[in-house]
Amino acid sequence: MTKRGGALPLPGRMSVMKGTKVAYFFLLPALLYVLFFGLYPLLYNVSLSLRDVTFITYIQGTARFVGFGNYRELFANPIFQRTFSNTLLFTGLSILFQFTIGFLLALLFNRSFPLKGVLQSLIMVPWVLPIIVSGSFFRWFFSDNGMLNGFLLAFRLIERPIPWITSGHLPIFSVTMANIWLGIPFNFVLLYTGLQGIPEELLESAEIDGATGWQKVRFIITPLLRPVILATLTLGCIFTVKVFDLVWIITQGGPGDVSHLFSTLSYSLAFNKLHFGKASAVLIVMVLVVALLTALLNLFQREV
Amino acid sequence: MKRKHHRWKWTVYALIPTVIIILPLYFIAIAGFQSVAEIFHKPPHLFPPNPTLAYYRDAFVTLSLYLKNSVIIALGVLCVTLLVALPSAFALAKFHFTLKRPASLILAFTQVLPATAVIIPLFLIFNRIGLINNYLGVIFGISVFTIPFATIVLNAYIQAIPTGLMEAALIDGAGFLRIFLSIILPLSSPAIATASILTLILAWGDFIFALSFLKERTLQPMSIGLYNFIGQYGVQWNKLLAGSMIFAVFPLVVALLAGKAIVAGLTAGAFKE
Secondary structure (H helix, E strand, O other), X not given: OOOOOOOOOOOOHHHHOOHHHHHHHHHHHHHHHHHHHHHHHXXXXXXXXXXXXXXXXXXXXXXXXXXXXXXXXXXHOHHHHHHHHHHHHHHHHHHHHHHHHHHHHHHHHOOOOOOHHHHHHHHOHHHHOOHHHHHHHHHHHHOOOOHHHHHHHHOOOOOOOOOOOOOOOOHHHHHHHHHHHHHHHHHHHHHHHHHHOOOHHHHHHHHHOOOOHHHHHHHHHHHHHHHHHHXXXXXXXXXXXXXXXXXXXXXXXXXXXOOOOHHHHHHHXXXXXXXXXXHHHHHHHHHHHHHHHHHHHHHHHHHO | OHHHHHHHHHHHHHHHHHHHHHHHHHHHHHHOOOOHHHHOOOOOOOOOOOOOOHHHHHHHHHHHHHHHHHHHHHHHHHHHHHHHHHHHHHHHHHOOOOOHHHXXXXXXXXXXXXXXXXXXXXXXHHHHOOOOOOHHHHHHHHHHHHHHHHHHHHHXXXXXXXXXXXXXXXXXXXXXXXXXXXXXXXXXXXXXXXXXXXXXXXXXXXXXXHHHXXXXXXXXXXXXXXXXXXHOOOOOHHHHHHHHHHHHHHHHHHXXXXXXXXXXXXXXXXXXX
16 A cells, blocks of 8 residues: 655565664664563453452552452443443444545546645545544534534424534434544545556556446446455544543543443543553454454455 | 536536535634624524624634644654654555565554554553653554554655666665755655655544543643634633634645645545544
8 A cells, every 4th residue: 555656665685684683773773662562461351350359459458359350340330331332333433424424535536626635635634634623513513502512403404402522312413424534534545545556558458448427436446456455444443442532521421421432431440430451341342343344345345 | 619618517416415415614713703692592593693703712722732742742753653644655665575565564554443442551561651631642643543554645646766876876885874865855755745644634633642641631632622622611712612613723724735645545545534
């Protein structure tokens, strides 16, 4: 997917020259860093999730081993069940819309026209905005007397305000809408870059043969773009299942725990209820779900 | 002439979705010029009816300490990230060694890890070694994700630097450290710029690490300063959104000036949705 200008990389012949030790010397800081601050904490979660670690038992070092107790309790808990379906719903809808919108935009931008560079930079805005900025906006936008209800009431589309983020079932859809907006640039950029790799002559000759826009997309672009599409969907899955900030800022998983995703539930278990063991168990489930989704996507790809 | 007209047509087509996408930013920007009553007016104002700078000024004064902390944290992350990622990118780009593939995989894997998956253990560990309520804790936390990302972006670029240059330098008696410092670093400055821009944007926007590791108000960055605002009873939305806009200026300016770099880096690293 990446395209580089300039000289082609030569196969690294330096290795022949006693390079190995030197390479490890240069690599070591990054490797140690990532192992110590990234992978070790990740695995530490496994150990936490198998014990009844609370703040007190952690400080005193008295946390007992409870096997899969934390997991059993979670799966029996309606809040966790709700969180599970919320996360799947949030991920599925987000990716469906982000990807479709991103793809359409990429097709639209796959030609040269005046001011293209500026417009492209503007499309990146949702991506570069700090999450607290977009999160605050959406919290205001969706609030009972907020902008969305303001417009809908003004146009007489509704008679009384809709409780976008204060009711029992709407909040998860509201945060999903916000997340779709947030994910457009990412999908757009990956797919646009992929499109740039398709030779123009191919599309031109199809045009001469009388292919419609839809036919070009269906029979030329989609098959050629398949690896990029798969990568975009896979990364989309990975990044969407783990969303935390947006939901935490807009609803904190509320009201009454109805709009939690795995991340926010875990966070609130850890930092509000100080039950680290259960919080870690939620995370392990999340990681497994991501792994499963990624595997399914790639399996599906192979069979098609 | 006709051809040119034809091309402007596409500008108009592309303009429509672009405007819709940046509409939230517009409403954030104008909210800061209005009173609370005005921003809750029905129907919402499309232009501030009585624009005033008072709320922006107010927000800036209230939040300037937070802004300073954001700068410290972002620069700290940048230093740690470049210091660690540059050598590792060099190693991965220009050498062959047994653990090369596992090492790249570990980096790629860490990059897509959820921050929530490391935050609880890191909190417990940092709590023990005094990195809670300390800039360093947040800086180390954010760098977990910027280091792999920067390494991947830099690696892609350094690979393209001709190996012949280094061989010549070796023959002339230069050591590998010397080659790294006086050949690789200067030649990869465009990639260093890209990696730095993205690292700064990511560190600037961080929310979860500061939220979890900095409880002391005097140390908190702008993201948490704004978040504290939301938590208050009777949020002053106009001031909050004015503050948000001030906070957003830096990444927005960067996006407009270096849009190409962002696109290139995002494609190479694909690290944040």
